[in-house]
Amino acid sequence: MSDPYELRVGVPSVEAFRRLRTDAGLSDKDPAAVALALPNTWHGVVLHHKGSPIGMGRIIGDSGTAFQIVDICVHPAHQGRGLGARIMAALTGELERRAPASAYVSLIADGPARFLYEKFGFADTSAHGSIGMFRLMHGSHGSSGSRAEP
Template sequence: MTDSSTADATADSYTIREELPDPETFAALRDAADMPPRSPEGIEQGLPNSVYGVIVVHEPTGETVGMGRIVGDGGTVYQISDMVVHPDHQRQGLGTRIMTQLESYLESEAPPQAYVNLIADVDGFYESFGYEETQPASKGMYRRIE
């Protein structure tokens, strides 16, 4: 069992920064978390078009160990995307810290009645932020360009 001073020390060793990862870190984090790869061209083109993003930096090493971003049109539709914490740094509340930062941005910047969506691959996590499944009213779909 971890005492609170150890938990606080662990939390203090990470910083959330309002910035996007560089393309190499973006690809490496997705790979480490077994997320589908994105092409280097797609990453180079897509990252600068993000609406907002954050990274998690492990202060002792300076390594970027987590990220999350919002994509969309900046007014009517937003999508939470590329939420990932490196497996070596999971189970320390970092995903919650990333989502809290993204949610704060949406609360302050998104106009009333904006639509926010995401593809969830962690049961129960996003529900705690107020997200709910769309079925049966609608269903999520995708198509990958090969």
């Protein structure tokens, strides 16, 4: 029996990106912002099932000192089959091939996803005296504010 899942290098369309995120329970993103972001992906993968995108993951960064793994998601109907691990393996494999040995790679782990990421060598930053922080931009270009995202 052949594998019904195909992992392809690249990024999804803006529409597929937004759908994948919301289907997996992640926040939606503004279409114009997504259109700006996707071409700036350092490396991305899209997981397809019967030709339709059902999962994805991206690496963003400066190509030298700092990288962040973002947008890891798998449609709920396909979760529990090791597909998140397949996406992570592809992303970390590309980092091993192309990123400088001194690069800092970060990610944000939501809930039990931390156990998957730990299998790929990621550790809680608080164990090293650091805490993760974030800021959300609100309004038009240049305006700011910060609040926790639900």
